[in-house]
Amino acid sequence: MSKVLSMKNIRKSxxxxxxxxxxxxxxxxxxxVAIIGPSGSGKSTFLRCATRLExxxxxxxxxxxxxxxxxxxxxxxIYADKAQMKRIxxxxxxxxxxxxxxxxxxxxxxxTSSPISVFGVPKxxxxxxxxxLLERMGLEDKAKAYPCELSGGQQxxxxxxxxxxxxxxxxxxxxxxxxxDPELTGEILKVIRGLAKDKMTMVIVxxxxxxxxxxxxKIIFMDxxxxxxxxxxKELINNPKSDRLKAFLSRFxx
Amino acid sequence: MNSAQLLLIIKRLAEGMLxxxxxxxxTLVLSLPLGFVFCFMRMSKNKALSTVMKVYISIMRGxxxxxxxxxxxxxxxxxxxxxxxxxxxxxxxxxxxxxxxxAAYFAEIFRAxxxxxxxxxxxxxxxxxxxxxQTFFKIILPQVIKxxxxxxxxxxxxxxxxxxxxxxxSVMEMFTEAKQIVATTSSIAPFIVAAVFYFVFNAxxxxxxxxxxxxLSYYN
Ligand SMILES: Nc1ncnc2c1ncn2[C@@H]1O[C@H](COP(=O)(O)OP(=O)(O)O)[C@@H](O)[C@H]1O
Ligand SMILES: [Mg+2]
Numbered sequence: 145m146s147k148v149l150s151m152k153n154i155r156k157s158x159x160x161x162x163x164x165x166x167x168x169x170x171x172x173x174x175x176x177v178a179i180i181g182p183s184g185s186g187k188s189t190f191l192r193c194a195t196r197l198e199x200x201x202x203x204x205x206x207x208x209x210x211x212x213x214x215x216x217x218x219x220x221x222i223y224a225d226k227a228q229m230k231r232i233x234x235x236x237x238x239x240x241x242x243x244x245x246x247x248x249x250x251x252x253x254x255x256t257s258s259p260i261s262v263f264g265v266p267k268x269x270x271x272x273x274x275x276x277l278l279e280r281m282g283l284e285d286k287a288k289a290y291p292c293e294l295s296g297g298q299q300x301x302x303x304x305x306x307x308x309x310x311x312x313x314x315x316x317x318x319x320x321x322x323x324x325d326p327e328l329t330g331e332i333l334k335v336i337r338g339l340a341k342d343k344m345t346m347v348i349v350x351x352x353x354x355x356x357x358x359x360x361x362k363i364i365f366m367d368x369x370x371x372x373x374x375x376x377x378k379e380l381i382n383n384p385k386s387d388r389l390k391a392f393l394s395r396f397x398x
Numbered sequence: 399m400n401s402a403q404l405l406l407i408i409k410r411l412a413e414g415m416l417x418x419x420x421x422x423x424x425t426l427v428l429s430l431p432l433g434f435v436f437c438f439m440r441m442s443k444n445k446a447l448s449t450v451m452k453v454y455i456s457i458m459r460g461x462x463x464x465x466x467x468x469x470x471x472x473x474x475x476x477x478x479x480x481x482x483x484x485x486x487x488x489x490x491x492x493x494x495x496x497x498x499x500x501a502a503y504f505a506e507i508f509r510a511x512x513x514x515x516x517x518x519x520x521x522x523x524x525x526x527x528x529x530x531x532q533t534f535f536k537i538i539l540p541q542v543i544k545x546x547x548x549x550x551x552x553x554x555x556x557x558x559x560x561x562x563x564x565x566x567x568s569v570m571e572m573f574t575e576a577k578q579i580v581a582t583t584s585s586i587a588p589f590i591v592a593a594v595f596y597f598v599f600n601a602x603x604x605x606x607x608x609x610x611x612x613x614l615s616y617y618n
Contacts, residue, residue, distance in 0.1 A: 197521050233527040244522035247617050248540045257536065258526035290617045306526070 146173050147208070148314045148345045149194065149236075153215075154203035156186075156193055163189045164200075165369040171314060174343040178356035178377065181366035182392060187349045190366070191316050194347070195238045199223070207235045208313070234263065237307035238316040242323045243299045245291040245306070251278070252287040255306045263310060270309070277305040281335060297328035301335055315339070317348040333359075353396045357381040365389045399587055407579055407588050414572030415595055417489075421561045421571060422599075425496040426554065432497060433504025440505055441512065451505070458502035464563050467495040471567050492564045496557075503553055511546040512538070544614045551607040558600050572596075 149171040156164040163186045171177055179187050192198040194205065196212065200221055204214040212232050213223050224232060245254050255274040259265035265273075278284045281301040291299050300320060307315055317336065321329035333355050339346065340359050350356050356363055360377040365386075373380060373389050384390045440451040458466070471491040474480040515538055523533040562573035576592040579585075 195525055197524060230527060233525075238525045240518060240522065242518060244516075244518035246519065246522070246537055248544070258528065261532060261536065262527040262529075292617050310527075 147171065147206075148173050148175075149347070150204075150206040151194060152204045154190070154193055154205070155201045156189055156198060157201055163369050164193065166203075167366075167369075167371055168203075169347075169364065171345060171347060173313075174345055175362065176340050176345070176360045177347045178360035178363045179347065179349045179366060180351070180353070180356060180363060180392070181372075185366045186369045187366055188318050191238065191318050191347070191349060195236060195316060196223075196229070197238075207232050210235070230262075234310050235313045236316065237310065237312045238318065239300070239304055239307050239320050241319045243291070243296075243303045245299055245303055247291050249290075250287070251283070251289050251291070251294075251302050254291070254302060255309050258306075259309050273309060274305065277308055278302075280338075281305050295328065296324045297331045300324065300332050304332075304335060304339075314345040314347065317346065317350070319349050319351065321350070321352065351396075353381060353393065365392065367392070399585055403583075403585075404587065404591075407591050410575050410579060411572050411588065411591050411595060414570060414575035415599075417564075417569060417571040418561045418573075418595075418599075421492060421496060421564055421569075422558060424493050425500055425557060425561075428493070428497045429500035429504055430550075432501035433508055436501050436505035437508040437512065440509055455502045455505060458499050459506075463495070463499050463560060464566050466499055467492060467563060467566055470495040470498075488567045488569050492567055492569050496560070500553065500557060504550070507546050507549045507553065508542065510549075511542040514545055515541055547607065547611050547614065551604070551611075554603055554607065555600050558596060558603060562596075 147170055149169070151167070151169045154164050154167045155162070167186075167190060169177070169190075179190065181187055189198060193200050200213055202215045202221060205212040210228065210232050211224060212229070213221055215221050223229070246257070249257060252271065252274055255277065256265075256267070256270040259270040259273070260267055275284065275287065278287055281304065283298060283301055283305070286294065286298065286302070291302065294302065300323075304320075320336070321332050324332065329352070333352065336346070336348065336355075337359055348356070348360065357377050362374065363377045363380045364374040365372050365380065365384075365388075367388050373384065373386050380389070381393065384393055436451060436455070439447050440455065442448045442451075471488065474482050519537055519541070520533060523537045528537065561571055564571045565574040565577060568574060572592055572595055576588040579588040
C-alpha cells in the first residue's frame with residue numbers, strides 16, 4: 145500500500161495556546177479517515193496545517209514522497225519551495241464548511257479557473273472535466289448558474305466538484321455539512337459515500353457519527369490537541385475505550 | 399438679457415466646461431489607481447508605513463481641499479524658493495492637489511471594500527494554487543469593485559462639484575468663468591447656467607455609474 149499523506153509529530157500553537165500537541169496521521173491510498181472530537185479540539189487547525197493554510201511549528205508533512213514541510217534541528221521548520229509547492233498543491237484539495245465559492249464566477253468558472261489559469265489545462269478540456277464532475281454531482285444543468293442562485297447543498301456539491309477538478313490524490317473535508325440545513329446534509333453525505341465507493345482517498349472532519357462509522361475505514365478521536373483514540377471505524381464507535389470518547393459519543397445518542 | 403447675451407454666456411461656460419471635464423477626468427483616472435496604492439500601504443503589515451498612511455489620510459480628509467490646493471501651488475516657492483513661472487503650473491497644481499486628496503478618500507473606501515471580503519475567499523484561492531497576484535486580480539478585485547461602487551459613485555459626484563474649487567488658483571474652469579462674467583455683467587444668469595451644467599454633468603455621471611452597477615448585479 146502506498147501512503148498518500150504522512151504527517152508526523154505535528155505541533156502548532158497560536159501565541160501561547162498549544163492547539164496541536166504532537167499529532168501524527170498516515171493515510172493510505174483509497175483510505176477514508178474520519179476525524180471526530182469536540183469543538184475547539186484542533187480538528188480544523190490540523191486540516192489547515194495539512195493544506196498549508198497554517199504553518200506548523202514542528203513536525204513533518206509528506207505527500208507521497210514529496211516533502212511539504214520538515215523540521216531541522218538547527219533551522220526549524222523548512223517548507224517546500226515555490227516550484228515544489230505547486231506540484232504538491234495539485235495533490236490535495238480541501239472542501240470548506242461554508243463552501244467559499246467565488247460569488248462573481250459562474251459554477252463552470254468556479255470549477256475551471258484554477259485548472260486553466262494556474263495549471264495551464266486547455267479551456268476545452270477543463271470544461272469537459274467540469275461537465276462530467278457536475279454530472280456526477282447531479283448538477284449538469286447548473287453550469288451557467290451563479291453560486292447565489294443555488295441552495296446550500298448545491299453550493300457544497302459545486303465546491304466538491306471544484307476540489308475534484310485537478311484530480312487530487314487526497315481530499316480533505318472540514319465539516320462539509322455543518323453549514324447546511326438538516327434536510328440538505330443527506331445529499332452531501334451521499335456524494336461523499338459515492339466518492340468513497342470510487343476509492344477516493346479522504347480525510348473528513350465530521351459530527352455525523354453514523355456516517356463516520358459507515359463510510360470511514362479509520363476514525364481518529366481528537367480532544368484538546370491530542371489524538372486520544374484511533375482505530376477501525378466501527379470498532380471505535382461501537383466499543384470506545386477511553387472515558388473521554390465514551391463521554392463524547394454519549395452526546396450523540398438519542 | 400437677450401438671447402444673444404445668453405448664447406455668449408453658454409459659449410464661454412462651455413469652454414470652461416472643457417477645463418472642468420479635464421480636471422474631473424484626470425483626477426479620476428489618476429486617483430483611483432493611486433487610491434489602491436495608498437490602500438495597500440495603509441493595510442501594510444509594516445507598522446511605520448501604515449501609520450504614515452493613516453496620518454496622511456486623516457490630514458487629507460480633515461483639512462479643506464481649497465487649502466490643500468493653495469499649499470500645493472505655493473509650496474515650491476515658499477518652501478524651496480523656486481519660482482515657477484511656467485504657464486501650466488496652476489493647472490498642474492490643481493491636478494496634483496485633487497489627485498492626492500481624492501486618492502486618500504478612495505484608499506479608505508477600498509480598504510473598507512477589501513476588509514469586507516471574507517478570509518475564506520483567500521483560503522479557497524490558496525488551496526486552488528492561485529498566486530498572490532492572481533488571487534488579487536481574479537478573485538478579490540472583482541468583488542471589491544462591486545462593493546465599492548456605491549461609495550465611489552458618491553465621491554465621483556462630489557468631485558464634479560469640487561472641480562469648482564480650482565477657481566482659487568484662477569484656473570479657467572467653468573465656475574471661474576461664471577464668476578468673471580457675473581462680475582462684468584452683474585447678471586445672475588451665468589451662475590444659473592453653470593448650475594445647469596453641473597447638474598447635467600452629474601446626471602450623466604450617475605447614469606454611467608448606474609449602468610456599471612447594473613452590469614455587476616448578476617451576482618450578490
Ligand atoms: N487563527 C487562530 N488564531 C488563534 N487561535 C486559533 C486560530 N484558529 C484556531 N484557534 C484556536 O485553536 C483551537 C482549536 O481550534 P479549531 O482547530 O478550530 O478546533 P475544531 O475545528 O476542532 O473546533 C481553539 O481554541 C481556537 O480558538
Ligand atoms: Mg472546526
